[in-house]
Amino acid sequence: MKDNDSAACMFSCPAPITTYAEVLLGHGSGGKLSAELMRDVFLPALRNPVLEKLDDQAIVEVNGTRLAFTTDSFVVKPLIFRGGDIGSLAVHGTINDLAMGGAIPLFLSAAYVIEEGLPIETLRRVVESMARAAREAGVQVVTGDTKVVERGKGDGLFINTSGVGLVREGLRLSAGQARPGDRILLSGTVGDHGIAIMAEREGLEFETPLQSDSAALHGLVARMLEASTAIRALRDPTRGGLSSTLNEIAASSKVGMMLEEDTIPIREEVRGACEMLGLDPLYVANEGKLVAIVAPEAAGGVLDAMRKHPLGAQAALIGTVTQAHPGVVAMRTAFGTTRVVDMLSGGQLPRIC
Amino acid sequence: MKYIDEYRDSKLARAATGELARVTTKPWVLMEICGGQTHTLMRYGIDELLPAGVEMVHGPGCPVCVTPLETVNKAIHIASMKDVTLVSYGDMLRVPGSDTDLLRVKASGCDVRIAYTPMEALKIARANPNRRVVFLGIGFETTAPANAMAVHQARREGLKNFSMLVSHVLVPPAIRLLLGSDGNRVQGFIAPGHVCAVMGCWQYEELARDYHVPIVVAGFEPLDLLRAILMLVKQLEEGRAEVENEYSRSVTCAGNRTAQELMERVFEVCDRKWRGVGSIPASGLRLRPEYADFDADKVFGLEEVTAQEPPECISAMVLQGRKKPTDCPAFGIRCTPENPLGAPMVSAEGACAAYYQYRRPLGVP
Numbered sequence: 282m283k284d285n286d287s288a289a290c291m292f293s294c295p296a297p298i299t300t301y302a303e304v305l306l307g308h309g310s311g312g313k314l315s316a317e318l319m320r321d322v323f324l325p326a327l328r329n330p331v332l333e334k335l336d337d338q339a340i341v342e343v344n345g346t347r348l349a350f351t352t353d354s355f356v357v358k359p360l361i362f363r364g365g366d367i368g369s370l371a372v373h374g375t376i377n378d379l380a381m382g383g384a385i386p387l388f389l390s391a392a393y394v395i396e397e398g399l400p401i402e403t404l405r406r407v408v409e410s411m412a413r414a415a416r417e418a419g420v421q422v423v424t425g426d427t428k429v430v431e432r433g434k435g436d437g438l439f440i441n442t443s444g445v446g447l448v449r450e451g452l453r454l455s456a457g458q459a460r461p462g463d464r465i466l467l468s469g470t471v472g473d474h475g476i477a478i479m480a481e482r483e484g485l486e487f488e489t490p491l492q493s494d495s496a497a498l499h500g501l502v503a504r505m506l507e508a509s510t511a512i513r514a515l516r517d518p519t520r521g522g523l524s525s526t527l528n529e530i531a532a533s534s535k536v537g538m539m540l541e542e543d544t545i546p547i548r549e550e551v552r553g554a555c556e557m558l559g560l561d562p563l564y565v566a567n568e569g570k571l572v573a574i575v576a577p578e579a580a581g582g583v584l585d586a587m588r589k590h591p592l593g594a595q596a597a598l599i600g601t602v603t604q605a606h607p608g609v610v611a612m613r614t615a616f617g618t619t620r621v622v623d624m625l626s627g628g629q630l631p632r633i634c
Numbered sequence: 635m636k637y638i639d640e641y642r643d644s645k646l647a648r649a650a651t652g653e654l655a656r657v658t659t660k661p662w663v664l665m666e667i668c669g670g671q672t673h674t675l676m677r678y679g680i681d682e683l684l685p686a687g688v689e690m691v692h693g694p695g696c697p698v699c700v701t702p703l704e705t706v707n708k709a710i711h712i713a714s715m716k717d718v719t720l721v722s723y724g725d726m727l728r729v730p731g732s733d734t735d736l737l738r739v740k741a742s743g744c745d746v747r748i749a750y751t752p753m754e755a756l757k758i759a760r761a762n763p764n765r766r767v768v769f770l771g772i773g774f775e776t777t778a779p780a781n782a783m784a785v786h787q788a789r790r791e792g793l794k795n796f797s798m799l800v801s802h803v804l805v806p807p808a809i810r811l812l813l814g815s816d817g818n819r820v821q822g823f824i825a826p827g828h829v830c831a832v833m834g835c836w837q838y839e840e841l842a843r844d845y846h847v848p849i850v851v852a853g854f855e856p857l858d859l860l861r862a863i864l865m866l867v868k869q870l871e872e873g874r875a876e877v878e879n880e881y882s883r884s885v886t887c888a889g890n891r892t893a894q895e896l897m898e899r900v901f902e903v904c905d906r907k908w909r910g911v912g913s914i915p916a917s918g919l920r921l922r923p924e925y926a927d928f929d930a931d932k933v934f935g936l937e938e939v940t941a942q943e944p945p946e947c948i949s950a951m952v953l954q955g956r957k958k959p960t961d962c963p964a965f966g967i968r969c970t971p972e973n974p975l976g977a978p979m980v981s982a983e984g985a986c987a988a989y990y991q992y993r994r995p996l997g998v999p
Contacts, residue, residue, distance in 0.1 A: 306741070616678050
């Protein structure tokens, strides 16, 4: 905007700001603005029956074999953080998107967009970490690409990974399949990744023993599916946090949800940091957690199976799918009162006081 | 978590609501002044736990909400200039100005940064001597000492490229205005704990005496509020009108003298326009003339700027506790956090945002 334009606007009659002529950071927050971009820009142009399901992965059939296919870009800052780095994160994130479709992850691609001036040593560390993460998860990075952009045109390093996996026979998981009475299971504490990253950001540095929860979840998913196939949907609550993921499932399935506040596991360090920063842990990102919507009769067995796996040791039953208030996620507070758990509008903004 | 869990204990809450039900014999209208307290009420559903007849109305204590439209426009104007960095508390970025907001200005390529403290802006100014760095210094008595410290420090260091757009507001004059207005229904006040941590309780003694109204200084946890409501109802039932301190773990009667002295040295009291309310005499703080070199209003020649509020927004009534957010025909329809008509729908402390976020009727997504 030019200086004289904004000076002129000071004297004009104000009108509500209803349309976005430019992309804001909030459009990438995984909340309502991201959903608007999807609805208004991407879907109209690219619509097809697979895409419009808006699941974290596409399930496509090729010669009778059902494949899961997904892609994800990683733009984290700092590149190396407590509990991981952009390399391991890029492997875990894409594996998890495949795993949430009930697929066994097989092959990944990795594309690097590197800003001129990035120390080779940093790049080497990230690539080695990526290799380690892939090895541990039993997947192979089979193709890739490298681009370098001018200094100032990137943020050190961006990585895109795509992945292909084999969907287990007969299994159909989708965010649109939640039914009233289903139970909502969460695999562990929420907010660890987001707070660990924030603690290392410029201008916000604070001391915390907290580590990112970045992890590949396909092993946990395998144990859960062995326990029962009455799992309707799996999602990993990454950016936008638990609340955005639950709101998405509630919207796709046209059901409501009732959570019990006391049952949602949150680490003391995360609670403390959120109190200090004025954030709500339910909106903070995770990179190694999943939400499962499970038929009521199977919930106990699936929960037991989750707790036996190291990545699900703190798994909990956090609520129930309801027929009432479709599209709305509500929560019973510790005080016995009820409140709405809304989808995040833009990014969470730090408060004044 | 220590010092938090004790104040969120549901058993203690039930005990407090039980006692409240026993002592309440008449209907009472109470106001929590601070927006942080409004959010706690909504988030924990405290109002659902109150005896019928005890009604909470929400006060003007959301610093982001009452910051006048002119200040938002000025900030947008400054941010849009070449070689300027505007630094702000995060929740000011989404507040609509007359035709845009700081988030969009940032997206268009202007240098707008979020900080938790004004000292961060000083750091940016020191590191970028070729840029003019402006801090958007808003808020109540809570943020004033830190803002005063930043300006004081800038002058001591002789920083030439730092200034502050100051739009501070003071709580007591706004309460006085409410109590003196014809339509006032409020019979007791919950005073803002963090403002009182700085200023002490003594300013509220005068108000309690002049208007024979009980005032309880309270914190921001659900039990703080339940106890404060209980203390107010007891006073009202017994015909007392005193200042009591529920938040003694943070607030003393004298307040923080060092902070008060610093504010006194850097700021002077002035008339101030409140968004949605209008001008209130002696209700604001501005930089003293000896700090004119750090006054963004003067540095950028913006003193004469004025602006008009959107006509449909009833924030004036909401901020004075005369209407509830849900009384507004635009609430949740034409006014949402994505497309706010007024600041109370934007801020983390705004009453409209609190209702929208926690209380939208279940069944209306």
